[in-house]
Amino acid sequence: ETGVTQTPRHLVMGMTNKKSLKCEQHLGHNAMYWYKQSAKKPLELMFVYNFKEQTENNSVPSRFSPECPNSSHLFLHLHTLQPEDSALYLCASSQVQIRGGGEQYFGPGTRLTVT
Amino acid sequence: AQTVTQSQPEMSVQEAETVTLSCTYDTSESDYYLFWYKQPPSRQMILVIRQEAYKQQNATENRFSVNFQKAAKSFSLKISDSQLGDAAMYFCAYRGNQNAGGTSYGKLTFGQGTILTVHP
Numbered sequence: 069e070t071g072v073t074q075t076p077r078h079l080v081m082g083m084t085n086k087k088s089l090k091c092e093q094h095l096g097h098n099a100m101y102w103y104k105q106s107a108k109k110p111l112e113l114m115f116v117y118n119f120k121e122q123t124e125n126n127s128v129p130s131r132f133s134p135e136c137p138n139s140s141h142l143f144l145h146l147h148t149l150q151p152e153d154s155a156l157y158l159c160a161s162s163q164v165q166i167r168g169g170g171e172q173y174f175g176p177g178t179r180l181t182v183t
Numbered sequence: 184a185q186t187v188t189q190s191q192p193e194m195s196v197q198e199a200e201t202v203t204l205s206c207t208y209d210t211s212e213s214d215y216y217l218f219w220y221k222q223p224p225s226r227q228m229i230l231v232i233r234q235e236a237y238k239q240q241n242a243t244e245n246r247f248s249v250n251f252q253k254a255a256k257s258f259s260l261k262i263s264d265s266q267l268g269d270a271a272m273y274f275c276a277y278r279g280n281q282n283a284g285g286t287s288y289g290k291l292t293f294g295q296g297t298i299l300t301v302h303p
Contacts, residue, residue: 110274110295156226158228171230172291176226
């Protein structure tokens, strides 16, 4: 595997279900991110993890719970979601460094549908 | 807070022609980075080009180049010799310098996106 991978690619869940999204980066990066992409809205940053520590939580509802067990893996645990949470969830990683672009590399996304 | 604005929801171009996508941003920081990302129908977000604000020279990557106007806070993307594979949603994004101690550490702020259609 290369780059950033995400599983599953598609997920349909009921509002009472609990599921998890998984992201894995194979780039040796030290920061990972969750973004939400809804129709007709800009990408919204949800969470940032830097060296496994959460450095940003963009006022995300508690029904979304991130977990970063190491610098290569990132999870997004989902429970009691609402239909408006249906969206494409993108994971990204980057190398945090003193100088440099720190470009973020994205995974293919998980298309989530909440019924 | 930083904001990024893409005023063109949709653009179209003939194959082999040139097209320019617009982006403006608002920030109080002096040191930052700007990016253009491409998202084709596969939904995979792909980095197209990067510009560092402290560099006056416009970035270029093959057929892609930018026109960076720091004073005007403008960052447009020019695609030359357009190809069918260039059809995608294009996003402009801003990131503050990670060592600046500012609030935009590691965070990308995206514009709304521009859908580019390439006609054969």
